[in-house]
Amino acid sequence: MNLVDPTAIYALWLRDVKRFLRAPSRIAGSIAMPLLFLVFLGLGFDGAAIPGLPEGVDYIQFLVPGMVGFAMLFGASFAGMSILSDRDVGFLKEILVAPISRTSIVLGRIAGGSTTALVQALLILLLSIPLGFRIASPLSLPLAVVFLVLIAITFVGFGVALASQFNDSEGFGLVVQFVIFPLFFLSGAIYPVSSLPEPVQLAAMLNPLTYGVDGLRAVLVGTSAYPIALDLGALVVSATLTVAVGTYLFERVEAV
Amino acid sequence: MVAIRVDGLTRTFGETTAVDDLSFTVADGELFGLLGPNGAGKSTLINVLVTLLRPTAGTATVDGHDVRADTAAVRNSIGVVFQEPALDEELTGAENLAFHARLYGMGRERRDARIGEVLELVGLEDERDRAVGTYSGGMKRRLEIGRGLLHDPAVLFLDEPTVGLDAQTRRDTWEYIRRLNREGVSIVLTTHYIEEAEQLCDRVAIVDDGEIAAIDTPTALTDSLGGDVVRLELGGRADSLGDRLETRTWVREYATAGNVLEVTVERGDARVADLVRLADDAGASIATVDVRRPTLETVFLSLTGATIEDGRRRASDEASALEPPNGRDGAARSVRASGEDR
Numbered sequence: 385m386n387l388v389d390p391t392a393i394y395a396l397w398l399r400d401v402k403r404f405l406r407a408p409s410r411i412a413g414s415i416a417m418p419l420l421f422l423v424f425l426g427l428g429f430d431g432a433a434i435p436g437l438p439e440g441v442d443y444i445q446f447l448v449p450g451m452v453g454f455a456m457l458f459g460a461s462f463a464g465m466s467i468l469s470d471r472d473v474g475f476l477k478e479i480l481v482a483p484i485s486r487t488s489i490v491l492g493r494i495a496g497g498s499t500t501a502l503v504q505a506l507l508i509l510l511l512s513i514p515l516g517f518r519i520a521s522p523l524s525l526p527l528a529v530v531f532l533v534l535i536a537i538t539f540v541g542f543g544v545a546l547a548s549q550f551n552d553s554e555g556f557g558l559v560v561q562f563v564i565f566p567l568f569f570l571s572g573a574i575y576p577v578s579s580l581p582e583p584v585q586l587a588a589m590l591n592p593l594t595y596g597v598d599g600l601r602a603v604l605v606g607t608s609a610y611p612i613a614l615d616l617g618a619l620v621v622s623a624t625l626t627v628a629v630g631t632y633l634f635e636r637v638e639a640v
Numbered sequence: 641m642v643a644i645r646v647d648g649l650t651r652t653f654g655e656t657t658a659v660d661d662l663s664f665t666v667a668d669g670e671l672f673g674l675l676g677p678n679g680a681g682k683s684t685l686i687n688v689l690v691t692l693l694r695p696t697a698g699t700a701t702v703d704g705h706d707v708r709a710d711t712a713a714v715r716n717s718i719g720v721v722f723q724e725p726a727l728d729e730e731l732t733g734a735e736n737l738a739f740h741a742r743l744y745g746m747g748r749e750r751r752d753a754r755i756g757e758v759l760e761l762v763g764l765e766d767e768r769d770r771a772v773g774t775y776s777g778g779m780k781r782r783l784e785i786g787r788g789l790l791h792d793p794a795v796l797f798l799d800e801p802t803v804g805l806d807a808q809t810r811r812d813t814w815e816y817i818r819r820l821n822r823e824g825v826s827i828v829l830t831t832h833y834i835e836e837a838e839q840l841c842d843r844v845a846i847v848d849d850g851e852i853a854a855i856d857t858p859t860a861l862t863d864s865l866g867g868d869v870v871r872l873e874l875g876g877r878a879d880s881l882g883d884r885l886e887t888r889t890w891v892r893e894y895a896t897a898g899n900v901l902e903v904t905v906e907r908g909d910a911r912v913a914d915l916v917r918l919a920d921d922a923g924a925s926i927a928t929v930d931v932r933r934p935t936l937e938t939v940f941l942s943l944t945g946a947t948i949e950d951g952r953r954r955a956s957d958e959a960s961a962l963e964p965p966n967g968r969d970g971a972a973r974s975v976r977a978s979g980e981d982r
Contacts, residue, residue: 385712395742403730474726481690482743483715638693 385485391490392484393470400463400496404503413528414462415504418455419511424445425574426515437581438607445608448512449487449600450573452505452528455592456535457571459504461564463497464543468553490544497543505532509604520606526554527603534619541626548633570575571597591620641668643795643826644689648698651684655724658684660850661698666795666828666843671821673841674830675936677948682830683723686799688718689828703794716744719788723799725780729773730835732782733764736772737790744791754790762816763788778809785816789825790816796820798829800925802836814840845938853943858936865942866935867892868908870915872901875925884918899927908933 402410434443443527443635479489497620509517509528519525546559570584571577571593577585588594602608608615644666646899651659658681666672674682687693689702691711699706705713727736735754741751759765762782772780780800788796802810817840821827831837838858845855845913854861872878885891885903890911893904897915905911908931919926941947 385715389745391745395739398742399728399731399735399739402735403728406730473729474724474725475728477692477722478726478740479743481692481718481720482740482747483712484743488868530843582733606818 385483387485387487388491389484389488391497392482392488395491396479396489397495397499400493401499404410404500411415411504411507414459415455415507415511417458418451421454421574422451422508422512423515434575434579436579441605441607442516442575443552444512444516445605446576446601447574448517449604450507450571450597451512452508452532452604453535453571453593453597453600454568454573455505455508455534456501456596457539457564457568459501460497460539461543461546461559463500464493464540465553465556465559466497467493467544467547467634468556471551472497472553473532486635487631489542490627490634492512493544494530494537494540494627497540498533501536501540502532513536519604524603528600530602531596531599531615531619534616534623535593537623538592538619540624541623541628541630545626545633548630548637559614567591567593568587570594571607573597590625592619595619642666642701642704643668643670644700644702644828645670646689646698646700647687648959649688650679650697651683651686651688651693652696657850659688662850662852663698664852664855666826669821669824669826670841671817671827671840672829673837673844674828674847674849675832675834675837675844675940675948676830677832680847682847684800684850686720686797686828686830690718690797691715696981716791717793717794719793719796720757721784721788721796721798721801723780723803725784727772727780727787728850730771732769732771733759733775734768736783737787740787744974746791754792758786758790760791761819778805778812781809782816783812785813785820789820793825795828796827798827800832801828802831802833809892827842834935834940834948838936844936846936846943848940848944848946854939861900861936861939862934865938867904867906868933868934870908870912870926871917871928871930871932872902872903872919873927873929874899874901874919875927878924881919881924883920888914889916890914 426447429471431442432443437446438444449522457502467476547565549555570588570591573593576638577588577594580588595610595615595618598608598610599612599619602612642665646665647663649659649662650657660681674685676682685953688695689700689707689708695708699708701707702714704718705717707714728739731739737755737758738751741754746754760766762785764779764783764786767775772783775783782788784799785801787799798817800815805813805890814836817827817829829840841858843857844861845854846853846861850857856864863935876899878896878899881901882894882896884957890905891903892906895902903915912929912931916926937947
């Protein structure tokens with residue numbers, strides 16, 4: 385049983401991609417919320433004086449990277465937590481009884497979840513162009529993908545860690561309300577973090593998504609609160625950390 | 641060569657002991673059954689043997705590999721069909737098998753060849769590209785059995801393989817299981833269906849309350865009860881026949897109550913004529929004759945003091961075990977109970 389088993393990781397990735405492509409309603413559902421936020425916040429606050437907004441940046445330019453980050457947060461966390469729905473339908477046993485390491489299972493989940501979340505984020509990006517979003521330079525897209533992948537890995541790992549704490553998908557709603565939404569509001573996705581009160585700003589600085597959204601803004605729009613190297617560094621650390629914790633906790637999950 | 645060796649195996653969950661100091665072996669090529677009510681510890685035992693649960697105490701080896709120290713080798717040499725379905729319903733049958741093959745490190749050529757073979761074996765070639773969600777219960781079960789075999793395991797575990805299947809599908813599933821066993825796969829199955837254990841298994845372990853009450857071939861287990869019971873209902877009192885029965889060597893035991901006579905003999909069907917002649921000679925008229933052959937249900941009853949049905953109830957209600965049904969009353973009741981079950 386190799387710690388990292390490429391064939392098994394590929395099998396898990398392939399399964400996630402097939403399931404994703406076969407359920408168009410799931411794709412529509414997953415991008416609907418960030419898209420609604422984008423359309424209504426973008427239109428509603430168009431031209432409004434948002435405190436802390438960088439000079440010469442339209443609100444829609446500011447908002448799109450935030451909504452792309454939001455889509456990543458949801459897509460990736462749910463992908464990580466899909467361990468729970470696999471447990472509900474019994475499929476988790478089929479995976480756990482196979483001669484593959486838990487690390488390979490987590491890596492397979494990350495590969496599949498990152499891919500599907502990435503597709504969702506790129507769809508949001510594409511759909512934001514008719515709303516007036518302009519990408520800063522041709523180099524923006526490949527750089528944005530680097531950030532998107534790091535955000536995806538962070539939150540799939542995070543989802544796996546959370547899922548390891550529950551026995552079924554009952555806890556899912558709780559997590560969305562009390563963990564995922566706060567992370568979203570604390571990330572500077574819809575307003576600059578600098579406009580939050582000091583103590584809340586501190587909490588935002590512990591949130592990996594803050595650096596993800598800021599980094600996306602830096603590469604897509606050309607404006608950011610922190611140096612791009614800091615954003616990148618913070619995401620690399622958070623991705624490493626959540627994957628390590630997720631794998632550690634998942635190792636200890638009993639199959640039945 | 642031994643397929644499975646279990647020695648002093650125990651598994652507890654907090655205060656509850658689900659599997660209590662079990663020891664037994666399963667020979668290579670054997671079709672071995674674990675018979676007992678729900679909650680007896682069968683699934684826990686299986687889950688320990690397939691490395692999904694760690695034993696609390698004791699040892700177990702599967703195909704020569706220790707379930708605690710060598711989980712990878714155990715997993716490579718077993719196939720498992722769980723009690724609850726474990727399929728991805730959004731994937732097709734062939735895709736579920738391909739997923740499984742990759743997890744077991746099978747290369748493309750062997751994968752494609754085996755998927756074809758297995759689908760043919762379980763009769764699902766025509767459904768290979770349909771989403772599993774559209775399969776019937778029996779088709780899903782067959783696909784799972786096929787999947788359990790895909791990587792050519794030495795031992796196949798089947799946890800309640802026919803629960804929830806209709807009678808015809810159940811018999812078909814038995815046929816598949818027999819065929820696999822004939823091809824040399826050692827099989828361990830759990831069941832709470834008497835008929836399944838009797839019809840299918842080479843040897844049966846009767847499991848109750850985390851312990852093995854008896855372990856033998858179905859025939860040896862039923863023979864251990866001493867034979868068949870022939871029950872005669874007479875026109876008059878039965879006492880008068882007693883003296884005549886005393887002198888017959890083939891009578892193992894008899895009892896009378898009012899106008900009912902019950903005789904225990906080795907081959908009930910072969911002694912009915914003798915008993916009728918005996919009654920005739922004594923001038924007694926016969927209202928009804930009934931031959932009851934002991935089943936594993938009767939064996940279970942005599943060993944545990946409860947029927948499998950009772951045991952199932954006891955899993956949720958400990959109190960019912962305080963009044964074990966006794967003697968032939970219980971046996972008659974158990975026959976009726978298992979009759980309803982089918």
